[in-house]
Amino acid sequence: MNREQKRMMQRQGQVGADGASTRRATSSQDLQRRRGERTKPRQFMREVRDEMRQVAWPKRPEVINYTTIVFFVLVFMTALIFGLGAGFSKFVTFFFQK
Numbered sequence: 001m002n003r004e005q006k007r008m009m010q011r012q013g014q015v016g017a018d019g020a021s022t023r024r025a026t027s028s029q030d031l032q033r034r035r036g037e038r039t040k041p042r043q044f045m046r047e048v049r050d051e052m053r054q055v056a057w058p059k060r061p062e063v064i065n066y067t068t069i070v071f072f073v074l075v076f077m078t079a080l081i082f083g084l085g086a087g088f089s090k091f092v093t094f095f096f097q098k
Contacts, residue, residue: 009015039047058066 006015010017015021
């Protein structure tokens with residue numbers, strides 16, 4: 001580990017000034033206990049609801065705008081792929097007929 005990495009880790013709080021790790025050792029019992037605990041369905045739904053409230057949902061004009069853009073790009077790409085496929089098909093049939 002070089003000095004720059006050590007300083008960065010000190011700023012992030014991962015190591016102390018003496019270079020020793022600041023993370024506390026976890027026992028195997030702590031790990032087993034944490035793995036065994038499960039969230040109850042009611043608590044899970046409450047947390048999901050709280051997280052969904054924090055989402056920045058788009059406004060109606062934004063949704064309409066994005067939908068229009070996606071639709072026109074879809075039509076354009078479909079026409080482009082169809083045109084290229086038809087063109088190559090004509091070229092290959094013309095090439096192998098002679």
